[in-house]
Structures are given as C-alpha cells and as structure tokens.
Amino acid sequence: MSEDIYEITREPINKLGLEQRLLTGGAGAIVTFDGVVRDNTKGRRVVTLQYEAYAPMAVKEMRRVGEEIHQRWPEVERIGVIHRFGELKISESSVVIVVTSPHRRVAFEACHYAIDRLKQTVPIWKKEIFEDGEEWVEGQRPS
Amino acid sequence: MSEDIYEITREPINKLGLEQRLLTGGAGAIVTFDGVVRDNTKGRRVVTLQYEAYAPMAVKEMRRVGEEIHQRWPEVERIGVIHRFGELKISESSVVIVVTSPHRRVAFEACHYAIDRLKQTVPIWKKEIFEDGEEWVEGQRPS
C-alpha cells in the first residue's frame, strides 16, 4: 500500500490535492472526513486551537491505522491522512482523511474507523484558546 | 434549512466550492461523499458513463432526502448535494454529497444515508458505454 499518504504539516491542508493524489481508475467512491475548528465547546466561545504533535511517531501511528484498515477492508483502494499542527483559526481543517474504494459502503466504514482510531492512538494534542482562558483537551486513556 | 444546497448540473462539480458554501462556525466535522466513474464494471472496461436526469423532479427529491436527514439527525448543520448529468469520463465526479455537523458520527451517518436514499428516489439514470457496447444500469424497483 505504498501509494497511501500519511503526513503531518504546519501548512493549511490541501484537501483537493490529497484526493487527486489518491485517485485511481478503480475507485468509484471517495469518502472524506474533514475535521474543522468549531467556534465553541459546550457553548464556550473558542478563539483558536493549538495543535502539538510528536511528528515522527504520529506518522508511524497513522500508517499503522492505515494498515489495520487494509487488513479489515481489503476492498479499500487508497488511504490518505494529513494532520496539521500549530495554531488554527475557526473553520480551518485540523485533519483530513480520504478513503477510496470501488463501492461506497466500505469507504464510509473505513473512513469513520480511521478518524476514531486516530483519536485513540496518534500522538497529537490540542489546546483550546478561549476568550477568557485556555485549556488542554483531555484525551481518553486507552483501557 | 434554507442554506442547504441541491443542484443538478451539466458542468464539472466544484466540490471544494460546495464545501465552502456550506461551512459554518458551528461545524466541527465535514463528511463528503464523492461518487466517481470507475474504469470497470465487474471487470468489463468502461469508456464513459452517460447520465440522464429529470432535473426539476430530481432537485425536489434531493431536497426531500435532505428534509428527512434534518428530521432524523437534528444535529446536522448543513447538507449539500450536486449531481451531474451528461457524458462523464473515468474518475470524474457524478455526485457529491456534503454533510456538516458539530461532531463526526452524525455527519458520517447522515452522509451515508443521503447517498443510499438518493440512489432509491432521485430520478437520474446512467448508461455504461463499454468498448464493445452499451447498457443502461438497472436500478432497484422500490418495494
């Protein structure tokens, strides 16, 4: 699966470019998850989000999630994951995940699985900057 | 839900533009389904796909699917559906569906539901042009 893409970047994510890099003639469905900065958390106004990454390990873990997906859904054609770090404004994309496959169901399932797993295993942390303070978002300790 | 988008077009679909038109500060997840022309059907080489639409009714039915979604998943922020018609080449997009919501699970479920329903109720037909012949794709008669 050497044509899959796993990247960490400080720059804005080129979503359309990622999709185009992954597109093959055998693909009939492209499902894309785009995580964007929401303007509030439980009603509290968010100003920016700061993302910090353990970059080399994050790329390894993203690749591992991709390997799990290819094993579990052999029909999947390509997977692309780009996670951004640094300071992000409202509506900017923090992570984009693209999955292509011949048919749609597998692409939906695999893409949803990818973001769920990424949030469990990929070493990236975010801090919410509110108008009146800041707070690290608490992740779940794996059980 | 007057900010939702439902369109039928002969032109290539502007996917990124659609997403941008739908993006609001309350969105934290954008899930996009992009149906593209596959280079084969059960191994038989496809040259192009011809899409025919009953355009005014198709837009009505797309809007109806959107209404069902807002009822079923009230958390959904925006829905956008653009279906193309005319002659499409391999890897061109025939339909793009975008769903935004504060959190990801609802966006995945609603987007998947949208394409499943669209394929049941929206009056659009496609014909596969093979190297050695052509064939209308048979839809399922609703039960």
Add this chain to the structure above:
Amino acid sequence: MSDNAVNITVLLFGACREAAGTGELRCTLSSPATAADAWSALKQRIPALAQFERTALVAVNEEHAGLAHPVQDGDTVAIFPPVSGG
C-alpha cells in the same frame, strides 16, 4: 377540446425514452383519468414501451405516484425505469 378531455404531457426517461425514440409527447385521455390510463394510451401508441410495463415507475407533476393516481388536464406524467443515479 371536449369538456371531459384530459390533455397531458408525457415525459419519458432512460431506457423508456430510448425505446420510444422520444422523450416528450402529448396525449389526450377521457376524464376521469388515472396514471394507469396514461400508460394504456401510451402503450397503444408506442408498442415498444410494453416491455417496461412491469418495471417502470410513474411520476405525476414531478412526484412519485402509483398507477391509481388521478391525472388531470394539464398534468405532466413521467414514465421511467427504476432510478440508477449516483
């Protein structure tokens, strides 16, 4: 045009359009008329459409409809195979 004449526009799509060699025609039925009557008149005029009798769907004025759906003067009746978009 008699009092009980129901003039309708018939639209055909997909394989139905192709078999008929046209996508649009006018048709006159007697009142009261249903979608089934429109189908009957159409088959008489275009025998090639008979092959779709068991599978085709009907819409009256851009809404999915059953064969018993009433059809009134000025209505648009569309006849087409099960949809296959996406």
Add this chain to the structure above:
Amino acid sequence: MSDNAVNITVLLFGACREAAGTGELRCTLSSPATAADAWSALKQRIPALAQFERTALVAVNEEHAGLAHPVQDGDTVAIFPPVSGG
C-alpha cells in the same frame, strides 16, 4: 560514563511539556532500566510532573510502551497525556 549507564533522551508533550517548562531533556539511568525508572528519575527532577503519573502515557523509540518496557542506552522515551488530536 560507567558500563551500566543508560543515557536516554526524554521528550515531553502537551500538558506535560507545559508543566515541565521544557520539551526535551537528557537523563541517565542505571542498567537494566525500564520506562518506570525513567518516570521515577523524571519526577525527582521535575516535581510538577507528578500530577500526570496516573494518566500519562509512555512511548519508547516512537512506539507506545508499558511501564515495564526495557529502556536501553540511546533510547528516546516520550511522556505525554492521552492523545487528543483530530
């Protein structure tokens, strides 16, 4: 440097980095050493990290690891809160 010295690089991320006031430091343990030994040494040096003892995760050479995981000379040990990317 004695024969049984285990020199490691410690990386800290997120709230751990912030509490420690640094993201990277060197540490020397005695062989044989585990991730738990790295944690002990670290807490002694930076008491502010003790608050993370029950929640923090450990990676050795960019792989998630348990506290019993052996640590060897030249290894990189990362300590961080549960991940919260996405």
